[in-house]
Each structure stands twice: as structure tokens, then as C-alpha cells.
Amino acid sequence: xxxxxIENDFPRISHSAxxxxxxxxxxxxHQKLVEKIIEQKQEGAQAVVLALGTASRTILTKEERCxxxxxxxxxxxxxxxxxxxxxxxxxxxxxxxxxxxxxxIAESVVYTR
Numbered sequence: 001x002x003x004x005x006i007e008n009d010f011p012r013i014s015h016s017a018x019x020x021x022x023x024x025x026x027x028x029x030h031q032k033l034v035e036k037i038i039e040q041k042q043e044g045a046q047a048v049v050l051a052l053g054t055a056s057r058t059i060l061t062k063e064e065r066c067x068x069x070x071x072x073x074x075x076x077x078x079x080x081x082x083x084x085x086x087x088x089x090x091x092x093x094x095x096x097x098x099x100x101x102x103x104x105i106a107e108s109v110v111y112t113r
Contacts, residue, residue, distance in 0.1 A: 001070035004078040013076065016046040018092070023051035023079075025059030026068050038073045050088065051079040 017040035019033040026034075037047040049069055060068070062079070069077050080088060086109065094102035 001066065001074055002076050003066055004076050013046060013048060015044055016048045016076070017041075018048040018050060020050040020052055020088070022053055023049065023060075023065055023069075024057070026065070026072075031072075034069065034072050034074060041073065041075075046075040047073060049074050049077045051077065052088075 017037035019037050021030060021033060023030055034047070034049065037045075037049070041047055051065065058065075066077055090102045090106050093105055
């Protein structure tokens with residue numbers, strides 16, 4: 001499994017199934033999410049886990065989380081601060097759909113003064 005370090009924009013990962021969550025521990029809900037992306041591997045997708053907000057108070061260390069996810073069949077894991085979730089989601093929508101769709105969603109979700 002590869003641990004992907006993200007410096008700026010989320011990189012394009014061709015043909016991938018992505019799940020995101022806190023993943024501070026791997027409980028049944030996390031296991032279900034991972035099972036869903038693992039199912040997509042049968043279609044040739046890479047299984048990707050994006051852990052959000054993992055800097056404080058975690059049950060597992062980064063190394064433990066990576067080991068467990070690798071054993072479950074995940075191909076790529078990465079992490080970002082929880083504050084980047086909206087930016088990540090909009091970037092993903094832009095890549096999967098187009099920039100106009102991402103802008104439309106951003107205008108309905110993001111509040112600015």
C-alpha cells in the first residue's frame with residue numbers, strides 16, 4: 001500500500017474508489033466503507049482512503065491505521081486536516097464532473113460574507 005503525501009491540491013488518481021472519514025480507529029462503519037471501495041477493485045479501481053482530521057486524539061497511530069487498511073486491501077491512504085474536507089470534496093467533484101458543477105455546489109454549501 002502507498003501512503004500518499006498531499007502538499008497542495010489533491011492529485012488525480014485514475015480509476016479509483018475513494019472513501020473519507022476520520023479513521024481514528026477502524027470501527028464497523030469504517031470497515032463497511034472500506035469494504036465498498038474494495039468491491040470496486042473487481043472493476044479495476046484503486047481503493048483509496050482519505051483520513052480527515054487525524055492530528056489529535058486518535059485510537060490508532062498512523063502506522064497502525066495504515067497496516068490495518070493495507071491488510072483490508074486498500075491501495076492508497078492519505079490524510080488531511082478536517083478543515084480541508086470541503087475543498088477536497090469540491091476538487092473531487094471538479095475532477096469527476098466539471099468545474100461548473102463544483103462551482104454550483106460550492107455556491108450552495110459555502111457561506112461567505
